[in-house]
Amino acid sequence: MRDPLITQNLSVATAEATRKIGAQLAKRCAAGSVILLSGPLGSGKTTFVDGFARGLGAGPATSPTFVIAHSYPSGRIPIWHLDLYRLEDPAQGEELDLEQYVSTDAVTLVEWPERVAHVWPAASVTIIFSITPQGRMLSLSVPAAMQHVLEGLALVG
Amino acid sequence: MRLLGIETSCDDTAAAVVTDGCIVESSVLASQDEFHRAYGGIVPEIASRKHAEMINAVIELALQKAGRSFADLDGVAVTCGPGLPGSLVVGVAAAQALCTALRLPAYAVNHLHGHIFANYLGPAPKGVEPPPAPFLCLIVSGGHTDLVLVETAQAQQVIGRTVDDAAGEAYDKVARLLGLGFPGGPVLDSLAQHGNPAALAFPRGLTRDGTYNFSFSGLKTAVRYHLDAHPLDPQLSAESLHARKADIAASFQQAVVDSLCDKTLKAARDLGQTTVALAGGVAANSALRSQLTLRAQALGIDVRMPPLEYCTDNAAMIASAAFYLGEQARVRPAALRIDPNFAW
Numbered sequence: 048m049r050d051p052l053i054t055q056n057l058s059v060a061t062a063e064a065t066r067k068i069g070a071q072l073a074k075r076c077a078a079g080s081v082i083l084l085s086g087p088l089g090s091g092k093t094t095f096v097d098g099f100a101r102g103l104g105a106g107p108a109t110s111p112t113f114v115i116a117h118s119y120p121s122g123r124i125p126i127w128h129l130d131l132y133r134l135e136d137p138a139q140g141e142e143l144d145l146e147q148y149v150s151t152d153a154v155t156l157v158e159w160p161e162r163v164a165h166v167w168p169a170a171s172v173t174i175i176f177s178i179t180p181q182g183r184m185l186s187l188s189v190p191a192a193m194q195h196v197l198e199g200l201a202l203v204g
Numbered sequence: 205m206r207l208l209g210i211e212t213s214c215d216d217t218a219a220a221v222v223t224d225g226c227i228v229e230s231s232v233l234a235s236q237d238e239f240h241r242a243y244g245g246i247v248p249e250i251a252s253r254k255h256a257e258m259i260n261a262v263i264e265l266a267l268q269k270a271g272r273s274f275a276d277l278d279g280v281a282v283t284c285g286p287g288l289p290g291s292l293v294v295g296v297a298a299a300q301a302l303c304t305a306l307r308l309p310a311y312a313v314n315h316l317h318g319h320i321f322a323n324y325l326g327p328a329p330k331g332v333e334p335p336p337a338p339f340l341c342l343i344v345s346g347g348h349t350d351l352v353l354v355e356t357a358q359a360q361q362v363i364g365r366t367v368d369d370a371a372g373e374a375y376d377k378v379a380r381l382l383g384l385g386f387p388g389g390p391v392l393d394s395l396a397q398h399g400n401p402a403a404l405a406f407p408r409g410l411t412r413d414g415t416y417n418f419s420f421s422g423l424k425t426a427v428r429y430h431l432d433a434h435p436l437d438p439q440l441s442a443e444s445l446h447a448r449k450a451d452i453a454a455s456f457q458q459a460v461v462d463s464l465c466d467k468t469l470k471a472a473r474d475l476g477q478t479t480v481a482l483a484g485g486v487a488a489n490s491a492l493r494s495q496l497t498l499r500a501q502a503l504g505i506d507v508r509m510p511p512l513e514y515c516t517d518n519a520a521m522i523a524s525a526a527f528y529l530g531e532q533a534r535v536r537p538a539a540l541r542i543d544p545n546f547a548w
Contacts, residue, residue, distance in 0.1 A: 088428055093368060109366060112377075113372065114214065118544060139250065139251065142250070142254070143250060
């Protein structure tokens with residue numbers, strides 16, 4: 048049976064605040080982490096990755112939508128930044144051999160992960176972005192065993 | 205000097221034969237109609253397996269259309285990056301095999317360098333006059349928005365780039381929001397011609413930041429906010445719906461074109477450049493072409509634009525880049541490697 052999920056919601060008013068949460072999470076993530084970023088266009092997914100990459104000393108990061116994968120090898124931990132927005136059909140994910148982007152010596156951040164859902168490990172961090180009248184809501188979930196990743200995160204928003 | 209160019213860095217498998225960096229003897233894409241007729245409709249999209257299925261036939265057709273054989277080649281140029289590893293490796297392996305078997309020099313080319321050299325390409329038998337260096341080159345595509353100072357054909361520096369989304373990506377995403385097809389550029393461009401570019405005040409990113417950087421993420425989000433606040437009502441008549449979409453497309457396009465023109469012409473003035481060249485898929489956009497030309501002319505700046513077929517990804521530009529970069533790009537065939545993060 049799957050570990051129960053621990054969820055934490057963070058409300059942010061600016062893109063800069065989204066970047067800060069990304070940078071904070073970067074400091075808590077070890078190599079091998081997979082972070083799945085879901086939410087509509089313009090909800091802050093790439094902005095979050097930009098903050099995350101800067102937090103690891105590897106940024107800035109820009110949108111990989113067109114080329115699907117960007118890598119940022121120069122930070123504390125190498126980063127793979129994937130964006131599956133362009134995939135219309137899960138079979139294209141198999142063609143792309145997405146498993147090659149998940150490894151024990153890198154952090155993998157995936158935008159639009161639901162386009163090819165079965166590839167990602169159960170022990171992933173999931174962040175659901177939504178647009179609210181106040182700005183953005185980030186809803187972060189981790190399996191209970193990874194609870195430490197979220198501890199104290201609310202203080203930084 | 206006659207080079208075979210090979211390009212597999214993104215969606216299309218491409219090969220070309222180019223002489224002296226400017227005379228295009230052939231330029232073949234796997235998505236071309238005649239290719240489909242000859243080899244049956246596989247389009248590589250993003251998958252390396254499909255590049256692998258196409259690459260030999262694409263190279264063969266490029267040679268055949270040029271009326272050349274392997275013995276007529278003086279070298280092979282290939283895109284080594286940036287791009288997806290699985291796609292790049294197909295072109296690089298083909299180039300390596302050809303160079304080793306035929307004892308030809310190999311040239312490793314950056315895809316973005318290649319886009320600049322689209323401005324050096326013309327049809328056989330004479331080619332075109334290259335743009336006079338130094339010049340500024342604006343590379344705008346689905347994956348890139350870079351402003352490059354080309355000091356000489358061999359020395360370039362990036363002076364500005366997008367900090368978030370590429371211009372072509374913004375087109376694709378806004379086209380999706382409007383329920384139009386992919387790729388979004390051509391569809392939005394033609395729809396915009398029926399709309400009022402001043403109908404909606406969409407933001408221009410980074411207008412007063414003092415850099416030559418671009419930002420299109422906020423513009424995309426602004427279109428989204430507009431549609432959230434004023435949804436496209438399916439009860440509307442087809443004409444009203446079309447008119448609303450056309451106004452959004454035109455206003456969006458005007459914001460993109462203003463951003464691109466403002467920063468490019470500001471850089472040209474600041475740096476005393478008298479020639480601006482376009483490159484990349486978005487360089488095929490009619491509004492960008494016409495407005496940049498008009499605004500540049502008013503400043504006494506000459507605008508160069510590649511033929512439409514060399515704006516989008518192609519292999520002729522890769523062969524041209526290799527010719528002009530020469531020894532800088534030359535590598536031992538055994539040392540040819542993909543470089544997914546190929547830096548300028």
